[in-house]
Amino acid sequence: MGTRVARGFGQYSGVARAVERVGERWALLIVRDLLAGARRYSDLKQSLPRIPTNILSDRLKELQEAGVVRRVPIVRGGYELTEAGLALAPAVLALERWGWSALGEPAEGEVVSADALAVSLHAAFRPDAAASLPPTEYVLHVAGTSLSAMVAGGGLDVVPIGPGALPQPHRRTATAAPADVLELVVEPGAFRDLLTDASAATSLRAAAADIGMTVLAGGPGLVDRFRRTFRIEPVAPDDAAGAAGEASVA
Amino acid sequence: MGTRVARGFGQYSGVARAVERVGERWALLIVRDLLAGARRYSDLKQSLPRIPTNILSDRLKELQEAGVVRRVPIVRGGYELTEAGLALAPAVLALERWGWSALGEPAEGEVVSADALAVSLHAAFRPDAAASLPPTEYVLHVAGTSLSAMVAGGGLDVVPIGPGALPQPHRRTATAAPADVLELVVEPGAFRDLLTDASAATSLRAAAADIGMTVLAGGPGLVDRFRRTFRIEPVAPDDAAGAAGEASVA
DNA sequence: CGGGATCCCAAGCGATACTG
DNA sequence: CAGTATCGCTTGGGATCCCG
Numbered sequence: 346m347g348t349r350v351a352r353g354f355g356q357y358s359g360v361a362r363a364v365e366r367v368g369e370r371w372a373l374l375i376v377r378d379l380l381a382g383a384r385r386y387s388d389l390k391q392s393l394p395r396i397p398t399n400i401l402s403d404r405l406k407e408l409q410e411a412g413v414v415r416r417v418p419i420v421r422g423g424y425e426l427t428e429a430g431l432a433l434a435p436a437v438l439a440l441e442r443w444g445w446s447a448l449g450e451p452a453e454g455e456v457v458s459a460d461a462l463a464v465s466l467h468a469a470f471r472p473d474a475a476a477s478l479p480p481t482e483y484v485l486h487v488a489g490t491s492l493s494a495m496v497a498g499g500g501l502d503v504v505p506i507g508p509g510a511l512p513q514p515h516r517r518t519a520t521a522a523p524a525d526v527l528e529l530v531v532e533p534g535a536f537r538d539l540l541t542d543a544s545a546a547t548s549l550r551a552a553a554a555d556i557g558m559t560v561l562a563g564g565p566g567l568v569d570r571f572r573r574t575f576r577i578e579p580v581a582p583d584d585a586a587g588a589a590g591e592a593s594v595a
Numbered sequence: 596m597g598t599r600v601a602r603g604f605g606q607y608s609g610v611a612r613a614v615e616r617v618g619e620r621w622a623l624l625i626v627r628d629l630l631a632g633a634r635r636y637s638d639l640k641q642s643l644p645r646i647p648t649n650i651l652s653d654r655l656k657e658l659q660e661a662g663v664v665r666r667v668p669i670v671r672g673g674y675e676l677t678e679a680g681l682a683l684a685p686a687v688l689a690l691e692r693w694g695w696s697a698l699g700e701p702a703e704g705e706v707v708s709a710d711a712l713a714v715s716l717h718a719a720f721r722p723d724a725a726a727s728l729p730p731t732e733y734v735l736h737v738a739g740t741s742l743s744a745m746v747a748g749g750g751l752d753v754v755p756i757g758p759g760a761l762p763q764p765h766r767r768t769a770t771a772a773p774a775d776v777l778e779l780v781v782e783p784g785a786f787r788d789l790l791t792d793a794s795a796a797t798s799l800r801a802a803a804a805d806i807g808m809t810v811l812a813g814g815p816g817l818v819d820r821f822r823r824t825f826r827i828e829p830v831a832p833d834d835a836a837g838a839a840g841e842a843s844v845a
Numbered sequence: 846c847g848g849g850a851t852c853c854c855a856a857g858c859g860a861t862a863c864t865g
Numbered sequence: 866c867a868g869t870a871t872c873g874c875t876t877g878g879g880a881t882c883c884c885g
Binding site: 353354355356357358359360361362363364366368370371373374377393394395411412428429432433435436437439440441442443444445446447448451452454455456457458461464465468488533580 | 682
Binding site: 640 | 849859
């Protein structure tokens with residue numbers, strides 16, 4: 346049939362409703378990619394290489410029925426988030442932050458897409474830290490994909506670089522070119538270390554080459570600026586022998 | 596087999612990892628209930644009436660492997676969240692808030708559990724608003740379950756009422772009895788209206804009986820205080836004819 | 846009796862092939 | 866390019882059964 350009557354959980358609850366709408370396999374990854382901007386069917390298929398085409402088709406239909414996604418009027422095969430879909434941003438970014446704590450090294454065959462990277466940057470972005478820093482452009486090359494993150498005055502704007510399909514109405518308002526530009530080539534694992542603040546805190550620039558990162562452009566100190574602008578707090582590793590009394594939401 | 600090798604998405608990404616760990620059907624609802632406190636197998640089975648017992652068993656095993664859940668040392672059949680599991684709170688609460696916007700009326704046969712209710716209150720809680728209000732206890736009776744929410748100085752503590760299993764180490768520190776106590780009996784739909792701030796803003800107390808709510812105890816004004824303390828912003832309904840240019844995370 | 850494990854069937858998922 | 870159709874395989878659902 347394709348479109349399927351969502352199997353409920355029999356609960357009158359917020360998360361139950363949320364999971365009914367965006368909890369099917371692949372659905373939240375589609376939402377994540379659309380959070381980076383409107384995309385066409387083939388764009389999604391490319392940034393989600395392992396999704397079967399029928400599943401992508403089914404999910405897009407279901408997400409439309411759920412009021413999360415709608416078609417872009419003019420563009421053939423174009424999809425974008427509705428208001429309700431955009432409202433998922435806090436939840437998706439929270440999951441993104443949580444997922445980073447478990448992100449280990451990339452497994453065999455795992456890819457990094459530009460959209461995923463863009464959302465990671467949004468999840469890691471610290472507006473208040475950025476507000477007190479001079480405008481900066483960060484150009485990142487990670488695992489074959491490239492993007493540019495403009496940071497100015499507490500705001501963040503990420504756009505993919507390259508033969509970008511679907512010209513976005515990116516409101517990168519013609520601000521004067523930023524004084525500082527940092528351009529990095531990083532391997533996925535090194536990118537995680539960059540954001541996660543893990544081990545190499547101070548010796549990072551020195552050991553840059555060792556951990557899979559090379560600075561193409563940008564003076565010293567810009568890497569530190571990046572790390573103050575983008576950071577995800579790691580979660581304490583699971584303690585098998587934790588003391589008692591642990592419960593309840595913070 | 597039971598425990599299953601998690602099917603990956605082939606993505607090196609935070610949300611992909613998150614969904615691999617807690618994205619299976621029912622998993623996030625289990626986490627939600629455990630966010631309300633440690634629970635036993637039978638407690639979970641009761642608050643999730645429609646979960647097949649084998650699925651509950653499988654999920655608990657998987658969540659343990661994922662480092663999200665661990666067994667409670669002494670209690671037989673007791674489960675609780677690990678540090679990593681607790682770190683899911685922001686994501687679960689964000690999903691809870693989003694889900695409320697789509698929560699409509701309860702469908703036939705849908706239940707409301709005390710744990711779900713407790714998480715809803717946490718999701719709706721406004722610490723800054725609460726900080727400027729006098730300490731208050733809210734006793735809610737919704738669809739057969741009851742709970743007490745203590746609000747004092749920007750803090751919230753929710754405990755179920757009744758023959759509560761698994762005596763929680765609830766750090767409801769022996770604060771002096773709150774000056775004000777509001778006790779309500781609300782139907783599920785009315786509870787949603789209470790939180791969602793929807794239509795009946797001012798005429799709420801007058802129309803209390805009409806919308807399925809009765810005040811058992813508490814002076815006038817306490818309902819308004821409740822609504823200032825607990826509120827979830829609704830999401831604009833999906834506009835099928837929205838203008839162009841909508842994209843990117845906020 | 847609470848805490849699970851086993852079974853079977855239906856539904857969802859994945860891979861491939863195919864069409865407007 | 867943007868999907869639809871088909872076909873095995875895997876998972877979830879529901880009932881039953883087992884074990885301490």
